Amino acid sequence: MGEAQMKSKLLRRGIEPIIAVVILVAVTLVIAIGVIGWIMGWWGTFGATEALQFYADSQIIKTDNTWLLQLHLKNTGSASAVIYKIEISGIKEPITSQFTTGSGASCPTQPGPDSATEVTVGPGSEICLAAPIPQGETIVAGANYLAKIYTRAGNVYSVTVQAKS
DSSP states (O other): HHHHHHHHHHOOOOHHHHHHHHHHHHHHHHHHHHHHHHTTTTTTTTTTOOOOOOTTTTTEEEHHHHHHHHEEEOOOOOOOEEEEEEEEETTTTTSSSSBEEEEEOOOOOOOOOTTTSSSEEEETTTEEEEEOOOOTTTOOOOOOOEEEEEEEOOOEEEEEEEEEO
């Protein structure tokens, strides 16, 4: 056999079968660990999202001499939603405090002593959030208002509410 033929045979030769099996097993293990970690939640909330759904009974009501925004909502996502600000069309000042919550569709009719500057809605949780509209703002009974709800995740949700006296 000539030197040229031997060189040609060496160049066409692949990797050893045992090395190929080791590489395939290693790649398979890495992929399996990644999939199991994702399923078991080992990688934190990566990929989890919030999704707020608003119910039709959300409204603005008048209690005593105060207008109160009541939002009945549910987080249908897989991550907690943290509401920190609400803007209402026609109202100059956004609502950033005095958030009070009730369980399910049970809405508070007054800001409570436990009012907060943020509201956390866990995955699958249904709450009713109440927030007073700043004094001096004009609300017209029977009119529809667009409320924009801001969350810490950077999402903005819009819902139309009607003012009722």
